[in-house]
Amino acid sequence: AQSVTQLDSQVPVFEEAPVELRCNYSSSVSVYLFWYVQYPNQGLQLLLKYLSGSTLVKGINGFEAEFNKSQTSFHLRKPSVHISDTAEYFCAVSDHGKGAQKLVFGQGTRLTINP
Amino acid sequence: GAGVSQSPSNKVTEKGKDVELRCDPISGHTALYWYRQRLGQGLEFLIYFQGNSAPDKSGLPSDRFSAERTGESVSTLTIQRTQQEDSAVYLCASSLFKSGELFFGEGSRLTVL
Numbered sequence: 539a540q541s542v543t544q545l546d547s548q549v550p551v552f553e554e555a556p557v558e559l560r561c562n563y564s565s566s567v568s569v570y571l572f573w574y575v576q577y578p579n580q581g582l583q584l585l586l587k588y589l590s591g592s593t594l595v596k597g598i599n600g601f602e603a604e605f606n607k608s609q610t611s612f613h614l615r616k617p618s619v620h621i622s623d624t625a626e627y628f629c630a631v632s633d634h635g636k637g638a639q640k641l642v643f644g645q646g647t648r649l650t651i652n653p
Numbered sequence: 654g655a656g657v658s659q660s661p662s663n664k665v666t667e668k669g670k671d672v673e674l675r676c677d678p679i680s681g682h683t684a685l686y687w688y689r690q691r692l693g694q695g696l697e698f699l700i701y702f703q704g705n706s707a708p709d710k711s712g713l714p715s716d717r718f719s720a721e722r723t724g725e726s727v728s729t730l731t732i733q734r735t736q737q738e739d740s741a742v743y744l745c746a747s748s749l750f751k752s753g754e755l756f757f758g759e760g761s762r763l764t765v766l
Contacts, residue, residue: 572753581757587753607679641755643698
């Protein structure tokens with residue numbers, strides 16, 4: 539069965555500093571990978587996704603993630619964060635064979651940006 | 654509206670009562686999902702509908718939980734004889750088939766006293 543581990547439940551960062559949110563997954567098959575973001579009092583929205591092709595994926599708001607198959611990781615990065623990036627971030631995985639259908643989510647990482 | 658709509662946004666009920674949560678997906682989205690998010694935890698898959706195929710019910714935690722979907726439109730999630738551990742935010746999402754991009758509603762917060 540698939541599972542997703544987000545290694546940090548909370549990450550405090552100063553404004554304009556770089557950030558990395560870590561995500562590891564376990565799956566015995568090829569996968570699709572996703573990062574979703576949940577801003578305060580809002581629903582989840584897609585930040586970026588890896589389906590195939592280049593292992594470096596760029597998303598909205600300056601975020602990017604790199605798929606590393608050998609390390610089964612899909613870490614999310616941003617070189618310089620803003621106060622508006624304060625949110626909960628969820629990593630998710632889906633079996634390639636299931637065509638990106640049933641997504642399994644991690645526990646989430648709460649990113650807090652301090653001025 | 655253009656997004657996924659869920660109702661009610663908040664529901665407080667007494668232990669043992671039945672509750673019904675409703676989801677209106679984005680028009681044209683054939684796939685519909687229900688997830689549960691307990692306080693401080695990740696999203697827990699409950700059930701998935703795709704077109705006229707049999708739903709994937711593998712995430713439903715007990716037989717007190719059931720869900721229906723009318724064609725490719727509205728879905729209702731029913732919880733019978735609610736328990737305190739059912740307290741959570743219930744999230745609905747829809748997507749185009751195999752797109753991988755789920756569009757989420759804002760959730761229904763259920764509190765069981």
